[in-house]
Amino acid sequence: MSVRFTRVSARPHRSVPKSPGQTDRSRWSRACRPARSTMCVCRLPMPKARSLRRRGGGLLLAGLSALVMPLATVADEGEASALADSASAYLRQHADNPIDWQTWQPSVLDRAIDDNRLIFLSIGYASCHWCHVMEKESFSDADVGAVLDADFISIKVDREQQPDVDRWYSRVVQTLNGETGWPITVIMLPDRRPVLAANYLGRDELLTALDRLAAQWREAPEQLDSRAGLLATLLEPASLPEPPAAAPDWPELMSQAESQMRARADTVFGGFGQAEKFPDETELAFLLDRYKLDPSPELEGLLTRQLDALMYGGLADPVFGGVFRYTTDREMTRPHFEKMLYNQALTAMLFIDAADLLGQARYRDFADDIVDFVNGALAMEDGRFAAAVDADHDGVEGGYYRWPASEGALLPTGVSAVEAGPGQVYLLGTSADPDWTGRLANRRDAPPRVIDHPVTAWNGLWLLALLATDATDQARALGDVLWETSVSDGEVERMPGQPGFLDDYAVLSVAYWRLYLATLEPRWKSRAQVLDEVLLEQFIRDGEVRYAREDDSLPYPDSLAADTEQPAPLAFLAESFGYHFRDVRFANAQTRLLATANIRQGQAASFASMLRGQLEVPGKRAFMASGHGRVGLRPGEGDNRWWLDLDLEPGWHVNAATVNEPHLIPTTLTSQQGPLAPEWPAGEELLTSFSEVPLNVWSGAVRLPVRADVGRALQVVLRVQACNDRVCLPPERLVLRAARR
Known part of the structure; x- marks a missing residue:
């Protein structure tokens, strides 16, 4: 039977303008x-x-x-x-x-x-x-x-x-x-x-x-x-193993996971294990987070070897871009040619994080190339993104990626060739030569078909990738399109006609929370709260988290806390519930689900996403004041200029850097990398019933210039106390980290 590869749509979609960047x-x-x-x-x-x-x-x-x-x-x-x-x-x-x-x-x-x-x-x-x-x-x-x-x-x-x-x-x-x-x-x-x-x-x-x-x-x-x-x-x-009687010993589990990953790492060819090689994005993201907290040269070397093997081996397509789902051999030279949206999202986020942490510009370039590939290959007419690129082409597995053997003679740096049959080669790796890439790409007419399944959970992952790569406008557009096309009255569709599952709700909720953290636009917070209410009321029954909303009469066959090809659904659920700072329902539910996650001794590496959620890793933005405010760190113009941004909801304030009463706690900013020179803005006077002396406070939006001769990356510790006219919250210690491109 001959297969004619044309574009495959899940069903006709309502036309929505393309997102910026598509x-x-x-x-x-x-x-x-x-x-x-x-x-x-x-x-x-x-x-x-x-x-x-x-x-x-x-x-x-x-x-x-x-x-x-x-x-x-x-x-x-x-x-x-x-x-x-x-x-x-x-x-x-x-x-x-x-x-x-x-x-x-x-x-x-x-x-x-x-x-x-x-x-x-x-x-x-x-x-x-x-x-x-x-x-x-x-x-x-x-x-x-x-x-x-x-x-x-x-x-x-x-x-x-x-x-x-x-x-x-x-x-x-x-x-x-x-x-x-x-x-x-x-x-x-x-x-x-x-x-x-x-x-x-x-x-x-x-x-x-x-x-x-x-x-x-x-x-x-x-x-x-x-x-x-x-x-x-x-x-x-x-x-199935019974949940432990006590809450997980997170530090011990993290140590076990890292040891298991180190033991499985293939130090010869890269990747994990001795057979097929997957991108293993969740494991590498966990190791990156561990490195942020303990930057040992040994772990840096392991990460660099693994990332380079992914980028320059058979998982990467040097001509058309994107990453393949896995390679079939230990040497990482034989791709399994399908390209899945979730792999593109997870790999882009991984390499952006690695670029900022390890200072490797090539990693950011690789992540940017993945974004270009997805925008060019998987963007659908309604603004969402398709599930996959087919592995077969003209009835041949990987046929689109086979080239005459002569193309393997003169290759740009970062690209290699392996035999793909008589007179043919596969090209592997990542090219920094656009002329070479363009010349080969232009020799192909009809590409493999796109599988236009707009899977909501995978689109949510892609939204997170867009935020990680600073494509905020495109992330906004995708967030709106998903709400218009995949959500109706708080109910999420996985794809047309199919009710959503736990990951569809939880991943989309986390994406909306992070959009709110990035933009402070209220609609994202409101949408996340709607989804979280459904998660709380319809996916947790009798103390157990279920994968399906319906009464499925069976527990989910695999642990919802364990990673598979994608991060564990329970990790997203725990994160989304964690953003409800003042709602005891979500706090209690999060505590219960973490305590009963059933992370098994001896298999800690399979739960990398859950473990990442328990690592206190600094980011460039964070909520403060129990969700009533946000703080962010970003590079400014010049090698030693940075900006600290404070944004507080109406009615809330923090003490300025200088205070008028000795018992009040001033805002401070420090770094272990060296002295900082913040240009503290003047505060505003606030009269209160408990003090005859006006308070010196900041409220609303505060933009604080900071000079720091620290090089490419800066990590700071902000100590601050937020109050309103009725209560002062406990003092907070917030760690932030930002890096220049």
């Missing part, structure tokens, strides 16, 4: 790139302490106890077989298969029970290479279709659209086979107890499994029923 991408489309042919699966990074990855698509027959997935994850949409009308590009790709595909919905699952038929479940996503291969080799085969239609209820699920279903069955496959990836293939009894779990299955292997199980269900159903209980203890909620 560029035309007429040369672009995208592809989900596969693993090497010996690894018939698009990989999922496993928890770092276990790091189990399974090669090939072999299957394993086993079972569960009577654990079932939620029924109400997607609303009924009429006839379940109408994949052609789905908002999911992945489901529409299978609309012409000779299979009576259904979607995951209650009526379909009930019909399996009524008809006493086995369930065949296939999960994938639109940019996944091996999903393409299985669609072509197995699901387009008439014999496969005939067997499935005769003996099975066949269900298709898009992991981007229904991550709750995907995560549950990913855990099933991982438990039975040792690791997982996509496509996911599961065969279940009518009551949804699995008896087969696999990834990619070729036509013959699939037909053998289908025929055997169908015959066994007709002739000896008791055997399958018995088999379905074999691994119940591994999957039942009761078998």
Whole structure:
């Protein structure tokens, strides 16, 4: 079957003007790139302490106890077989298969029970290479279709659209086979107890499994029923580790995590582990934060090696920009060619932070190149951003990124070439030569297709990346577009027609809180508060945080505190609740969720995002006065000029640098880097009922010039006490850090 790669839309979108900074991408489309042919699966990074990855698509027959997935994850949409009308590009790709595909919905699952038929479940996503291969080799085969239609209820699920279903069955496959990836293939009894779990299955292997199980269900159903209980203890909620009785020992867990990451670091080729290499942005961000607090030369060397390996190895596309999802080899030379929006966001934030911390301009250039790539390749007409670029092109995995071997002869600094077949090479790394990049890019006409799924959680990550790269105007525009298109009456859609999950709400809430911190524009705070109310009231039930708003009857199969390809949803929830300084409901909820996060001993590295939230790392902005004010540090003109910005809500003030009563606490600014010369502005007199002497205070917006001969970066300690006409808050010690580009 030939695949014609055109632009794929989730469904028509309301036209919204493009955000500032978005560029035309007429040369672009995208592809989900596969693993090497010996690894018939698009990989999922496993928890770092276990790091189990399974090669090939072999299957394993086993079972569960009577654990079932939620029924109400997607609303009924009429006839379940109408994949052609789905908002999911992945489901529409299978609309012409000779299979009576259904979607995951209650009526379909009930019909399996009524008809006493086995369930065949296939999960994938639109940019996944091996999903393409299985669609072509197995699901387009008439014999496969005939067997499935005769003996099975066949269900298709898009992991981007229904991550709750995907995560549950990913855990099933991982438990039975040792690791997982996509496509996911599961065969279940009518009551949804699995008896087969696999990834990619070729036509013959699939037909053998289908025929055997169908015959066994007709002739000896008791055997399958018995088999379905074999691994119940591994999957039942009761078998999961109990939360610790005491609150986590955060310093100890942080130390464990760093030690585990150092042990896993590949000092020869870069990356972590000895097999496939992922960007591992959350781990590297954690190590960067640790370095901020303890800048040891050893940790700096580790970070530099890892970042350079990512930037100059097979994860980076030197011609069109952006980063690939992972490489299939330890040497980091064989990309898995799909480009995911969340990887672009996390990698851009990582390299911006590294540029400011380590003083490497090339890291900022790399982050800026990622922003240019996303604006040019993934920007959608309605102002949101698409989920991915497909790995395949013209039916060839990574075909868009193969070049004649002659192009590998004269390469610019930072770019290398590896063999990609007879007379062809892949180009890896990062080029600082725009003429070379432009010459090659102009030789391509139709780019890989773009998968236009505007996943809200991933767009929220991209909004955070825009803020990190100082693209504040574009972040504002995206924030408004997301509120207009993805939120209605406080309810978030993950993508058109699909209710949002925990990460969609929590990531977007954090993005709005940080927009408010950056701009002080009230709408961002109001929007974040609306989302947080939904999170508090509808995602926390009986003291447990749930991934889905509906009563899913199962706890989330993997810890919500653990990182996967993306930061843990619980880390965003904890951050968003932490911004409610004066609401005891959120404070209590945050305390409970941190105390019961169940960060497992020996696997601390898998919880890097949760641990980062407990590190007191200085930033360039911070809330003060219990959220009634904000303080920021920024570079000014000249090598030794800086600005300290204080912004207080009406009715609030802080004591100026000089006070009129000895018992009052003045504002001070110090730095361990050397003496500072702040140009303190004059205060204003404030008469109070408790003092005959007027107070000397600052209120409103205060802009404080500071001279400091410290070089490129400045870290300061601000001591301040905020008051209103009724109460004085406890004195605050705020640490801020800013760097020049």
